[in-house]
Amino acid sequence: MIWNEENETRPREELEVIQLQRLQAQVARVYATVPYYRQKMDEAGVSPGDIRKISDIRRLPFTTKEDLRQNYPFGLFTVPMERIVRIHASSGTTGKPTVVGYTKRDLKLWAELMSRTLSAAGVTSRDIVQNAYGYGLFTGGLGAHYGAENLGCAVIPISGGNTKRQIQIMQDFGTTVLLSTPSYALNIADTMADLGVDPASLKLRVGVFGAEPWSENMRSEIENRLKIKAIDIYGLSEIIGPGVAAECLEEQRGLHIMEDHFLPEIVHRDTFEPLAVGEEGELVFTTLTKEAFPVIRYRTKDIARLIPEVCTCGRTFYRMPKVTGRTDDMMIIRGVNVFPSQIEEVIMGVEGVEPHYQIIVTRQGSLDNIEVQVEVSEEVFSDQIKNLENLSKRVQGSIKDLLGITCKISLVEPKTIQRSEGKAQRVIDRRKI
Amino acid sequence: MQVRQIAIFLENRSGRLADITHTLAKNAINIRALSLADTADFGILRMVVSDTDRAAKALKEDGFTVGITEVTAVEVPDKPGSLDAILQVVNQSRLNVEYMYAFTKQSGETGLLLFRFDNPKTACRAFAEAGFKLLSDEEVHQL
Numbered sequence: 001m002i003w004n005e006e007n008e009t010r011p012r013e014e015l016e017v018i019q020l021q022r023l024q025a026q027v028a029r030v031y032a033t034v035p036y037y038r039q040k041m042d043e044a045g046v047s048p049g050d051i052r053k054i055s056d057i058r059r060l061p062f063t064t065k066e067d068l069r070q071n072y073p074f075g076l077f078t079v080p081m082e083r084i085v086r087i088h089a090s091s092g093t094t095g096k097p098t099v100v101g102y103t104k105r106d107l108k109l110w111a112e113l114m115s116r117t118l119s120a121a122g123v124t125s126r127d128i129v130q131n132a133y134g135y136g137l138f139t140g141g142l143g144a145h146y147g148a149e150n151l152g153c154a155v156i157p158i159s160g161g162n163t164k165r166q167i168q169i170m171q172d173f174g175t176t177v178l179l180s181t182p183s184y185a186l187n188i189a190d191t192m193a194d195l196g197v198d199p200a201s202l203k204l205r206v207g208v209f210g211a212e213p214w215s216e217n218m219r220s221e222i223e224n225r226l227k228i229k230a231i232d233i234y235g236l237s238e239i240i241g242p243g244v245a246a247e248c249l250e251e252q253r254g255l256h257i258m259e260d261h262f263l264p265e266i267v268h269r270d271t272f273e274p275l276a277v278g279e280e281g282e283l284v285f286t287t288l289t290k291e292a293f294p295v296i297r298y299r300t301k302d303i304a305r306l307i308p309e310v311c312t313c314g315r316t317f318y319r320m321p322k323v324t325g326r327t328d329d330m331m332i333i334r335g336v337n338v339f340p341s342q343i344e345e346v347i348m349g350v351e352g353v354e355p356h357y358q359i360i361v362t363r364q365g366s367l368d369n370i371e372v373q374v375e376v377s378e379e380v381f382s383d384q385i386k387n388l389e390n391l392s393k394r395v396q397g398s399i400k401d402l403l404g405i406t407c408k409i410s411l412v413e414p415k416t417i418q419r420s421e422g423k424a425q426r427v428i429d430r431r432k433i
Numbered sequence: 434m435q436v437r438q439i440a441i442f443l444e445n446r447s448g449r450l451a452d453i454t455h456t457l458a459k460n461a462i463n464i465r466a467l468s469l470a471d472t473a474d475f476g477i478l479r480m481v482v483s484d485t486d487r488a489a490k491a492l493k494e495d496g497f498t499v500g501i502t503e504v505t506a507v508e509v510p511d512k513p514g515s516l517d518a519i520l521q522v523v524n525q526s527r528l529n530v531e532y533m534y535a536f537t538k539q540s541g542e543t544g545l546l547l548f549r550f551d552n553p554k555t556a557c558r559a560f561a562e563a564g565f566k567l568l569s570d571e572e573v574h575q576l
């Protein structure tokens with residue numbers, strides 16, 4: 001179902017007219033209200049009046065996470081605090097967190113976009129939605145919450161963690177939709193197996209998963225184990241939170257970008273030169289309508305491309321493929337670019353191997369070593385050494401075929417790799433220590 | 434005729450073997466025979482115990498990866514040359530031994546050899562023809 005038929009299926013020419021008007025207004029407002037943006041634009045020799053067509057956006061400077069940090073906490077807000085009604089922040093794993101603010105109208109827009117997102121996943125007002133995204137400073141929990149409420153769903157604001165209770169509530173309340181990170185969905189599936197709960201006995205029919213990169217094989221794993229459809233969504237707090245792009249149930253192929261509110265660009269991941277539609281590079285967003293915290297050409301560090309072909313679902317927005325890598329997740333191992341999701345894709349493609357893994361990168365002298373820890377399930381366990389060694393070799397061979405690098409495969413006991421209750425930690429890089 | 438053994442996956446971490454024996458002790462399970470095979474990266478512990486099913490359940494509950502598999506148990510007199518006589522049969526019948534382990538019974542008169550063959554049926558036939566006594570699951574577990 002399409003939540004906002006008029007805006008989500010608008011012919012492209014009309015959409016582009018609206019995008020340009022909104023872009024011009026946004027740039028003018030940012031220039032007028034945020035000294036930091038004004039200074040950067042002045043330095044780049046560009047003024048709001050220079051934006052005459054959409055492609056003129058390329059004249060504007062990029063905004064990076066570093067810019068947000070330098071303006072910590074409220075330096076890039078465009079409205080006085082009396083108009084701010086909500087503040088979120090991303091956890092700062094390195095340095096200060098990034099802080100974002102919302103006006104009442106921003107929250108209304110966010111709820112609208114999450115309603116579109118959930119509708120695209122086939123969720124309706126008749127659904128009982130278990131929201132296992134973390135509530136708090138993280139945008140996932142509340143973002144999904146208000147979107148589901150706005151759609152008219154019965155929302156269970158359970159947040160992440162306490163997996164046994166999650167399952168109990170699914171059984172007792174008849175949950176039909178699960179919202180969580182994909183790694184947490186797998187944790188739930190494992191716990192169900194431990195408790196002897198048959199997923200087919202539940203009313204659960206669809207999961208809406210985001211907040212971390214995940215592979216197609218992980219999607220199949222989740223779909224098979226939980227007996228649901230797994231839908232990918234995309235968002236980041238700097239842009240608005242979840243609700244920036246969403247897959248449709250019809251295709252499950254590419255996420256529709258909410259282009260009437262966010263203007264996407266793809267730039268070369270090293271030179272930052274604009275790339276043509278269809279080429280892969282770093283995803284850059286400019287918010288077109290946000291009030292409190294607009295961003296101009298924000299570099300997301302996510303790797304994507306734009307898919308211009310019109311989708312069978314009727315939405316006219318460009319799609320982007322599942323984000324399976326971020327420029328800062330990218331490991332360079334002996335000169336080869338490796339994304340954790342590529343290794344995930346391999347591991348989940350090897351029959352019988354548990355979908356839990358961890359990648360440990362170390363350096364010996366000048367040589368990078370990569371170790372992949374894989375859990376030994378009862379299914380693949382054997383009383384014979386050679387069978388387990390063959391399993392290691394199969395995983396190793398498949399990774400080598402795909403990436404051209406030889407990893408050390410370590411078989412570990414079940415449940416020794418930490419289970420995710422939110423974003424999974426896939427890579428331990430010991431090279432920096 | 435086959436005997437059930439349990440096999441347990443062991444990560445190379447100190448104390449894991451003691452964790453296994455602790456679980457068995459807690460559940461009053463006797464170990465009849467055991468063998469530990471290890472590589473640089475992991476190990477496999479194989480055991481014949483007094484109560485296979487209960488041992489497997491208890492170990493699983495304590496988080497171990499456990500498998501129940503079958504081995505061939507051959508009784509031999511506890512005297513020099515016994516193992517040689519058996520291995521001659523193995524050789525002549527071209528049996529492929531995946532692994533084996535042995536233990537001596539309390540009486541001290543006979544020993545027991547536990548074999549994992551890739552083709553246990555052929556092995557049983559060869560041993561029977563050569564006049565060796567094969568023990569059943571009950572016989573071994575009642576030792």
Ligand SMILES: [Zn+2]
Pocket residue numbers: 247248250251256311312313314315
């Ligand atoms: Zn679609």
